[in-house]
Amino acid sequence: MRDVEIDNNSKKEASQTALTQSYPTPKNINLNGIDYLQSQAPVGIFGGTLISSTIGEGPKTFNPFNAKDNTSAIMSGVMYDGLLSSDPITGEPVPKLAKAFSISPDGKAYTIYLREGIKWSDGKPITADDVVFTWNNIIFGGYGDTSLRDSLYIEGKLPTCRKYGDYVVVFSVPKPFAPFIRSLSASIAPKHIFLPAVQKGKKYFESFLSTTTKPENFVTSGAFKLKEYVPAQRVVFERNPNYYEINTKEEKLPYLDRLVYLIVGDLNNQVLKFEAKELDIISLQGSKVARYKSLEHHSDYKLYNLGPDTGTMYISLNLNTRKDSKGKYYVKPIKQKWFNDLNFRKAVDYAIDRKNMVLNIANGIGEPLFTPESLNSIYRNKKLKSYDKNLNESKKLLKKSGFYTDKKGRLYDKDGNRVEFDLYTNAGNTEREAIGVMVKQDLEDLGMKVNFKPIEFNSLVNKLVSTFDWDMVIMGLTGSPLEPNGGKNVWMSDGRLHMFNMRTPQEGKTGILPWEKQLDEMFEKGALATKFEDRKVYYDKYQEIVYNQKPMIYIYSPTQIFAIRNKFKNIYPSSLGGLTHNIEEIYIGHD
């Protein structure tokens, strides 16, 4: 068992509540021949509603296999469980629809033992047929979003899935492939509902179980099922009476009758709705936390600090030295020289005042970040040391590369070109805009001229992944704290998000830098190793390379702070799972 380390040293003690008592993990139990999951948390009271929210325009689909955006994935995730899930505290794979699993010694066969006697919300049994159908026909068949399938190709081959009896399924992978175990958390579909849709073809499947489907047509395995969807207003889920988890008094969970997600347009509206008591739970950003904390004592909510966010915020420099199809350089040759100069990148890094940003932008609710893996990642390389802003070091590095400043403090390169470039971020994200202003100031201390240009999100992404005409950018990415392999799109030299040195598909791996080659190697090896300890070595090395080469300069990770009404009990906050990972165990207490 590995514990997730959360070091709280640089945060304001006043503005946080420590993680409370540890979460009692549910256990398997067999009652009258049915393999239930039994909650070990205190027994609660049935009934009531929890009102949460989602920002944006609401879900685009309720089909877990079509969900391409976060909101749709959350909504379908509420309804459809997978075989396994991640332990909210340790990140270990834990059984959900499966009661147990085993991996063969050669790492090529995954045997899944299903729960016997559990049912879909319409009363039909959940069996190996559903699992085999989901994997072979839907996922490997290329229905819906094929990202999961595409990530499982190993040397051009897909894993296979076979059933042995009604309750045993064996997955075979052509080669040991560590990230596979995490993909077993993919939702399982009820065969009797999905089969007709699959038979009608891929085009029909895209609109299957969409937002216009009648709620009664959903057959689910999760704790809740859809009751009502009102466009641009809310999604209402009601309890699934056939859910397979029971409490210690052998009563069927979930406790709550309803789970409601209000669809709110923006953060401000979300805060207003929480204050007007229309919402029960809210995630708070930097400046709001102090105010909510001061109000906490005479209010009906409690704040929870879940530790660092899984997101990473960074500054990236464009290392591209290639030409576009018209023979024009993506980045001006003068600038190419600066950005490809390690001393220049390091000088930029040393000039950034991360602590100041945490203090002023995140109101102290965050931590400086130096690694590409987020602070709560079980793979984070803890040997990479943090350091403070050091302008002298920056100036020394710049001098080494022949940069000089004139009497007015303006910086020139050794050929006499004024160091001036554009810094982009997406407009409307106030946090990134604030970081941009501070980065600009920090770099101007070195005599650089930085033109800070916040532009619209979709235009920015177009620059980053299509036209490559940018110098420096402030962006954020979310990654899995459990599985670094997802980052291969960013770090491998031909990755689709290899922003700092993006290559077109035609270019392949041309102009690969020595350390980019090393990164490729680490990601290839890391995915094929199976033991955590072995994988850790490769992923530590990749973080070290990034730390030393600075293609991306990491800034800080915000801390996740949630507020939830006191009346909700059985709250076991976790850095990995959030506040409502055990939604089926949460109940409304009388006090």
Next chain:
Amino acid sequence: MDTIKYIIKRILQTIPLLIIVSFVSFFIIRLSPVDPLAELKLNPSVSPETVEKETQRLGLDKPIIVQYGKWAISFVKGDLGVTSSGEKVSTKLAERIPNTLLLTIIVILLTWLVGVPLGIIAAVRWKTSLDRVLTVLTSIGMAIPSFFFAVLMLMFAVKTGWFPIGGLTSSNFADMSFGGKFWDITHHLILPVLVLFTISLAGLQRQMRANMLDVLDSDYVKFARAKGLSEGVVIYKHALRNAVNPMITLLGFEFAGLLSGAALTEYVFQYPGLGRLILEAVLKSDINLVMASLMMGAIMLILGNLIADILLIMTDPRIRSKA
């Protein structure tokens, strides 16, 4: 007969107009450097194959003129296409149009029922204290930006707890009785209606007052008064009929604003109308949705003007003879 011919002529005239509008809008949207697949592309767990598939599905790999041609053909056939996330544009619009109409029709009815009489009264009682009070109030109404007023009203709702924070229905709406549902919707509508009403009332009242004042100053009104007609007959029979003509043109514009006029207020109040939908569509360059809304706006404007012209023909004999 002449009137029908006139209407047909007008409708035919709009066709080239609509083609130009659609052409220009389509090209402006497509030439802007906004990537409709940005969110997908920036998600590390989405595979390149998926991005490729989406690009083909949305036709982004084809030249703009081909994309426009495809869009135009299906538009003429009555197919509005699908949004970038694969939902039908017509369903999306159909979900929102009734909500927006509910809001705008209430507002238009209220403003006309209140604004026109207030305008007449202010003109008749010109330079009295009542007129002055109304002038001050309407000046304030015209001066406040609608989104700012809406934000103020939201703060008011949060502080007092008297009104819900935006939306149209409460989360337990489905379980309410009919009376409860009616009250719930009314309760949610009060603040957005108040905001839109205040803003548009001011303009309408002033317009009506100005028209009426113009007419009251004209020779034939002076003549009618000199003839010894009662004040009631002078104002309501002679003056009002003439003062109302410009208002009919205004009504045409109100019609055009039925679907799009409340967008800002809708956004602030998180009202589930077209405003929020279209704003997000524009930001994400969701071409089919944006085009559908733009075309809808253009058609509504043309239709509004046409209706106004027809009404004018009916009320004004001078236009009738020319047409």
